[in-house]
Amino acid sequence: MKQMTYENAIELEGLSKSFDDFQLKDISFALPRGTIMGLIGENGAGKTTTIKLLLSLLRPDSGTIRLFDRPLNGDDPYLRSCIGSVLDQGFFYEELTPKQMANVLRRCHPHWDDRYFAQLLDRFGLSDGKRCKDMSRGMKAKLKLTLAMAPHPQLLLLDEPTSGLDPVARSEFLDLLQEFMQDENCSILLSSHITSDLERIADYITYIHQGRLLFSEETTSLLENYAVYRCGWEDFQQLSACQYAGYRKNAFGCDVLIQNRDSFTQEHPDAVLDPASLEDIMTLHAQRPQ
């Protein structure tokens, strides 16, 4: 496959999409070439909508989408030939075997690689000709990823591909993604609720909350800057709203998400701050005062 030269695998600018009961509003972020971005957010936040917009399954009301530095205008099979995707919904009928699926995809995909597909099937123990309906959830997830990777895509769009997998299967899955990233032209957008997986592999985290973008930042700077201040309710009430990004009241007091660890420490030298995990950032941000 001919390698493209580009700076950003994905570039979204002011992307909006309205439905009767949901609105995705003003989403802007960029996924640089050769990086992994984790897309986080609660159920119904707009992660799948964003991925569907990238695949032209939905059309944006406003805003622009650029893939590999090229504008995405409607149904573009050429751009999709450079993308591998795993959707939560939508796949082959379950009576088919992986070999039959490959027979179909070989004719539909210009970059399909039979040898690589067979290698991946062997590696995942999927080469025994089992039909999809006889596979476990973990095997199906691996099969979906195998089919997405066999044509050597330059961008993987994965919508909650590890949901329902046990830790061992998840770990294997993430190892494969990391191998995929050994080619510096490849990039991944990975939507997941399993924040520990994203901490392990994602270079960037984009957080969508109720259809709006809360942040899109480098994972390392997020984990360095954010902290959790566990304090009593009285101490919390003395903080001004601009000092924290969110909080959660509990039986013992309050967990407060601090957005800028350094400046907070300067203002409150006695405060003890715990490192914030991605899960802390996500759950406490969601309870941000409006």
Next chain:
Amino acid sequence: MNTTFSTVLGLMLKDIYNLKKSLKIFIIFILFYGGFALLSQQSSLVVALMTTISIMLPVSAFSYDHACHWTDYALTLPVSRRQMITARYAFSCISAVGCHLILIPVLFIASRMGSDDAMETMAAIPVTLGVIFLILAVSNGAIYRFGPERGRFVLFAVCMIPVGVALIATRILPLSVFQSIRQWFVTQTFFGFLSLTTALLLGSALIVAVGLIALVISWWMSCRLMERQEF
């Protein structure tokens, strides 16, 4: 890029894999009813069966796609919406033609075994095929518009309304009316110079042509519809 031809072939192959089980059942039906029709000398029975199978195969393919959200998946591949629709219409036509090709040897054997109406039925194959093309044009379009659940009702209406009208006509009108219509056809010289045989041949070709034109119009409308759809 892959050619449209290769992509359409791939998509039709997917339909064949999906319908493998149904095809096996249909073959058992064909053998059973074919044998029964041959023994009872009722060749129209096997024609009715093949007509039903030709209409049901595309409907089943739509249902399988719907059950596994295939369209959502296919549109993440380098497959255009137009190619997907072309593949489905091509599959519909090929399955209809295939079913009718099977009829030819069956009816030939039936005629050899002494069935009086076998050759007459064989002559009517192009007309049946043309009517099936018309039905497929309506049903495929309706399924793309309303989905397989509601589209099936449209198919049912398309098939049942003419049958209902014919049944009511046979109840209301006296037998002599039908006999005089038949007599008129047999004695008529069409356009002043065509014999009945030539007119029937031309009529059959016209029905097939109308069916194919209807399929092309339906394909075009489905493409327009699909271009606007979101998934």
